[in-house]
Amino acid sequence: MVRILLAMPQGLLRGALRYVLSTHPDMDVIAERDAVDATIEAVRSDAPDVTVLDLELLNGPGRDPAGAARAAHSELPDSKILVLVDPRRPGVGAHIASGPPTIGFLAQTASPERVVDAVRRLAAGEPVVDADLLVAALMPSSPLTxxxxxxxxxxxxxxxxxxxxxxxxxxxxxxxxxxxxxxxxxxxxxxxxxxxxxxxxxxx
Known part of the structure; x- marks a missing residue:
């Protein structure tokens, strides 16, 4: 049984993902959080096998998107993390490059079944890198700050x-x-x- 924590700011999408994951008998969504501090506390108290983390939770105004994956790892060191990334955002290549093996990456636009597969693979210790994100990483980066x-x-x-x-x-x-x-x-x-x-x- 893979015990999962959902850390996402959007309640509707979080609820939809929880429903999809709960239809699989080998998965159990043990908690949902919509803030960084609450997520860290839940990781420490509930010890999920995988935390599904929407990067927007770490990417508020003024945050460095290229360092957000590193921040996720340092702030949630006790959980494997599946980071959902907007492939349109600049610095997506840096997200992938900066991630240790315990962090997987998937586009926010990925289908629910791809999320399920990614959670299973990450829980099993397999690397997870979305091909869509690799393509986005090869696109010209934005000249804007x-x-x-x-x-x-x-x-x-x-x-x-x-x-x-x-x-x-x-x-x-x-x-x-x-x-x-x-x-x-x-x-x-x-x-x-x-x-x-x-x-x-x-x-x-």
């Missing part, structure tokens, strides 16, 4: 500069400076074109 990507993601929702500033706890002048640098780095003519380019390349 994490902060610039966050600004562009919010701007892509049609949010005015003042609202972007309020959302990201920045000044409007800082947001305008970020947008100017984004336009220059992407070679776009304006913010709208920069957003389209970033979406086409999978940066946001």
């Amino acid at each position: 994490d902060r610039e990507l966050h600004v562009l993601e919010v701007a892509a929702l049609g949010t005015p500069v003042k609202e972007i500033a309020r959302t990201l706890s920045l000044s409007p002048g800082t947001v305008r400076n970020h947008l100017s640098r984004i336009i220059a780095k992407t070679g776009a003519r304006n913010r709208i074109e920069a957003i389209h380019l970033a979406k086409e390349k999978g940066w946001i």
Whole structure:
């Protein structure tokens, strides 16, 4: 029996994954958590065989996505970890390269059955690396910083500069400076074109 802890911020998706896993007689979801501190506490108290960890739980604004896998290993040293990664995010190659054997990687877009298979393999001590992530790792990386990507993601929702500033706890002048640098780095003519380019390349 593989004892599993689900650490994911999205309650609906977490519940769906729990349902899928629970249909397999060799798997038991023993706990669900939606915050890093609570996840660490659950790992220590419940000792799951595998922790399924959505990288977004570690990837809040200002966090270094390239170091998130290392952070997961250092913060959850007693559990094998299946990290669910958005293949569109920059630094995905660094996630894979930085992971020890006890950490497996799977795209967030993977089918439920692939998650089940990955959990089984990781529990058995086998390496887990998603082919989709390997392809994404070979794609050209974004020239934008994490902060610039966050600004562009919010701007892509049609949010005015003042609202972007309020959302990201920045000044409007800082947001305008970020947008100017984004336009220059992407070679776009304006913010709208920069957003389209970033979406086409999978940066946001």
